[in-house]
Amino acid sequence: MTSTALEAAALGKKFGRRKAGWALHDCTLRIPAGRVCALVGPNGAGKSTLLAHAAGLLAPTEGSIHVLGTTPAGARERIAYVAQDKPLYPQLTVAETLRLGRELNPGRWDAAVAGRVVDEGGLDRDAKIRSLSGGQRTRVALALALGKRPELLLLDEPMADLDPLARHQLMGTLLADSAEHGTTVVMSSHVVAELEGSCDHLLLLGEGRVRLAGPLDELLAAHTLVTGPAGDLAPHTVVESRTTGRQVTALIRPQGPVGAGWQTDEPTLEELVLAHLRAPQAPALTLVDGGDETEVQEAAV
Ligand SMILES: Nc1ncnc2c1ncn2[C@@H]1O[C@H](COP(=O)(O)OP(=O)(O)OP(=O)(O)O)[C@@H](O)[C@H]1O
Numbered sequence: 001m002t003s004t005a006l007e008a009a010a011l012g013k014k015f016g017r018r019k020a021g022w023a024l025h026d027c028t029l030r031i032p033a034g035r036v037c038a039l040v041g042p043n044g045a046g047k048s049t050l051l052a053h054a055a056g057l058l059a060p061t062e063g064s065i066h067v068l069g070t071t072p073a074g075a076r077e078r079i080a081y082v083a084q085d086k087p088l089y090p091q092l093t094v095a096e097t098l099r100l101g102r103e104l105n106p107g108r109w110d111a112a113v114a115g116r117v118v119d120e121g122g123l124d125r126d127a128k129i130r131s132l133s134g135g136q137r138t139r140v141a142l143a144l145a146l147g148k149r150p151e152l153l154l155l156d157e158p159m160a161d162l163d164p165l166a167r168h169q170l171m172g173t174l175l176a177d178s179a180e181h182g183t184t185v186v187m188s189s190h191v192v193a194e195l196e197g198s199c200d201h202l203l204l205l206g207e208g209r210v211r212l213a214g215p216l217d218e219l220l221a222a223h224t225l226v227t228g229p230a231g232d233l234a235p236h237t238v239v240e241s242r243t244t245g246r247q248v249t250a251l252i253r254p255q256g257p258v259g260a261g262w263q264t265d266e267p268t269l270e271e272l273v274l275a276h277l278r279a280p281q282a283p284a285l286t287l288v289d290g291g292d293e294t295e296v297q298e299a300a301v
Pocket residue numbers: 015016018020022023041042043044045046047048049050
């Protein structure tokens with residue numbers, strides 16, 4: 001196993017001659033192996049495009065992407081990818097789908113975990129895929145993905161059509177299984193609150209660019225929520241600031257001690273992400289996890 005699960009260097013993607021420009025532009029990032037990475041960003045930010053590149057389904061227009069120390073095509077057997085539309089064969093039953101998973105992954109297939117994911121949802125193994133609800137199909141797609149026993153699991157909004165109880169339960173199974181086997185998970189989602197407590201790495205994209213990247217605890221520690229009477233926040237980097245009456249609430253990246261008179265708190269993941277979504281012009285921040293030391297790279301968007 002390599003220490004880097006996913007690495008992109010100046011990755012760019014342009015679809016056809018789109019007037020709107022680049023779906024991904026100048027994306028340089030690294031996700032260490034064994035992390036559970038939340039991939040967030042507004043609609044159209046490039047999350048699905050990045051995941052499809054990592055899965056080897058799209059080729060970069062510029063730059064490069066490597067997974068598990070090789071090209072996405074070279075790592076195909078060690079990657080599982082669950083796309084938003086979760087393609088399955090509608091005419092097969094659940095049991096036949098699991099059998100197909102075993103046949104397509106000789107020597108790797110973990111029937112126990114695949115069966116558990118299906119059974120925990122109370123699915124009838126004789127039911128045809130076409131008769132299942134959207135959420136039930138999601139469960140079968142995740143069963144196939146985990147059954148493949150991947151080193152890198154790429155999930156594009158995997159929980160979107162599951163009910164809250166099923167989400168909670170499946171997320172628990174997914175995280176426990178990934179922790180047990182050291183699987184790297186990269187998971188896009190719009191439900192940020194749900195990612196809190198599940199992920200230890202964050203990648204926030206906006207308009208095809210990396211806006212925030214790095215170990216989650218270090219990204220949170222690099223930001224402070226300050227509240228106080230309106231005043232100058234220099235020399236700190238202000239990500240977002242809002243004034244209510246005479247009170248200012250701001251998310252800052254402190255450049256030294258924050259002056260007296262400000263109440264300070266560490267933001268939650270949701271506060272961190274929402275502030276960056278509301279302030280698309282805030283400078284990008286990448287914390288490069290280099291073992292003992294973290295390199296800080298701040299750049300204007
Ligand atoms: N096959 C395609 N052809 C042309 N443009 C595309 C194609 N796929 C994606 N795009 C464009 O690339 C940009 C990024 O799309 P992408 O689906 O990666 O965003 P996303 O962050 O996953 O969005 P969402 O949160 O809505 O799923 C969008 O502007 C989209 O219109």
